[in-house]
Amino acid sequence: MASTNVMSVFEELESEVRSYSRSFPTVFHKAKGYQLWDESGHEYIDFFSGAGALNYGHNDDRMKEKLIEYIQEDGITHSLDMASKARKEFLEAFHEKILKPRNMFYKVMFPGPTGTNTVESALKLARKVTGRTNVVSFTNGFHGMTLGAxxxxxxxxxxxSARVPLEHSVKMPFDKFIDESVDTQMKYLRSFLDKDGSGIDKPAAIILETVQGEGGLNAASFEWIKEIEQLARDIGALLIVDDIQAGVGRAGTFFSFEPAGITPDIVCLSxxxxxxxxPLALTLVRPELDIWSPGEHNGTFRGNNPxxxxxxxxxxxxxxPSFEKEIARKSDKITDFLQKMIEKYxxxxxSLRGRGFIQGIxxxxxxxxxxxxxxxxxxxxxxxxxGPNDEVFKLFPPLIIDDEGLxxxxxxxxxxxxxxxx
Structure with a gap:
């Protein structure tokens, strides 16, 4: 494998803030599907998938063809939030292929094209809609690196790393953080959020990941998720699902919350x-909550035509339909393998963590x-x-990986x- 001298340029010229180049000390050059190659021609199988940004693998032929065609016809690259053919066709396809078959209807907002920006927009809108300030989040949750997130x-x-006070958020225990019983957990949460005298202001929103990615692949039970939705309704808070990492098929279905049968008020995707x-991010909003003034949350790169x-x-x-079925079948294969590793070593x-294509030990x-x-x-x-102490090794293969590669x-x-x- 590569020696450390190939990394000298990065060590000498790039900021100390770099992270993944320390974990993977080689210079990558080519990628296709579930494989990468470095400058020396060494081949690697990718169980990282760009931290969940490459669910469809590297350089998908269909996407590459459409992108090259778009560039060669001088398609619009940058247009702020002006109407474009590419924007129109994406909105139509997302509605027809994703939302409509699931009996969902959300207005689609394009914030800046990052996960943390969709979270920022969701928090800002929840506070505007409710007139409240606090937001409930959960132990081991991760939602981004800007101040609101x-x-x-x-x-x-x-x-x-913020180096300033981070306020207007109340942390509550995630599913199974202190107890296995959903009833016991919900009594605890309601004692703080749904009773007078707790000293906690009624929140504008509750934000959660159904499977906590950076927090250690903690997968919430569907029962707990449904109870959280009901709690949000009871206290007049909006329910925000951060599906940035667990969504787009990573947890097995397009939206990670589908098996729980809930309807979030706001969904964050990136x-x-x-x-x-x-880069692209969507903030999905129930239509009646879409009370933004034009340009109230904006950014130079909101939306991204390519x-x-x-x-x-x-x-x-x-x-x-076979695409989702194959994800489920291969997810079972991953689960079986990990359980065997726990027993064999x-x-x-x-202990097993996660579900779908977001699993680990x-x-x-x-x-x-x-x-x-x-x-x-x-x-x-x-x-x-x-995990908070890097105690989980996680498997993030691309969803398109074949059995041979897996x-x-x-x-x-x-x-x-x-x-x-x-």
Whole structure:
């Protein structure tokens, strides 16, 4: 594998803030589907998928063709939020292929093309609609790196980076954080949020991830999610689902909350919604809540025409019911494999986390999850850790990975586990 000298340019010229180039110390050059190659021609299987921004893999042929065609015909690249053909066609496709088949109707807002910006817009709108200030978020939640999103994030090191007070947010325990019983958990939450005398102001919104990505792949039960929706209704708060990482098929269905049967007031999407890895974010809003004044939340790069083109092409995957069925089948394969690893390697002190294509193993052995990722990289597999102490190694294969690629990636992961526990 690559020696450290190939990283000298980055070490000398790039800021110390860089992160992933430290975890994966090689210079990548080419990528296709579920594979990457570095400058020396070494091949890697991608169980990272751009932290969930590449659910459809690298350089998808259909998206690439549409993008090249659009560029060659001098299609609009930058247009703020002016109407464009690409914007119109994406909106139509998203409504017809995603929302309508699910009996959903949301107005689509295009904030700045990042996950943290869709969260900022959701928080701002919830406060405007309700006239309230506080927002309830959850332990181990992560919602972005700008100040509003950091205020509802629980990760201590991320919050400290703000260097200013992060206010107007109340943290509550996520599902199973303190108790396994949904009834007990909800009594606790209601004692603070739905009773006088708690000292907590009625919140504008409750924001949650159904599967916490950076927080350690904690998957909320569908029963708990439904109870949170009911709590929000009872106290007059809006329910915001942050589906930036767990959405667009990553948790098994297009929206991660579909199996729970809830209807969020606001949904935040980014990462893979652009299909090709191009920046794009959507804030989905129930029509009656769409009380923005023109330009009240804006940004120079709100919307992204090339991403509209590739994002529209990506939605074609969801026209075929077999696509979602294959995600479910391969998810079961991942689950079975991880359970076998927990049994086969007791030194992991492991427990299963997540669901769908957002799964992993939590290890109670300090630094072992990081070591598994390091050893896996040496065996040609790219993956990362999650959790407040990096205690979970997580599998994020592209949704389009075939059985051959998935099996080979899992084989390399077992090598990494074996090497890490020796």
């Amino acid at each position: 950091l205020a509802v994030t629980s990760n201590e090191s991320k919050r400290e 990462k893979s919604i652009g299909g090709y890895g191009l 991403a509209f083109v590739t994002g529209k092409a990506a939605l074609e995957y969801w026209e075929d 007791p030194a992991l002190e492991g 939590r290890s109670d052995v300090p630094d072992l999850a990081e070591k598994v990722c390091e050893k896996s990289f040496q065996n040609g597999l790219i993956m990362e850790t999650a 099996d080979e990636g899992l084989r390399r992961l077992e090598l990494g586990i074996r090497d890490a526990v020796q």
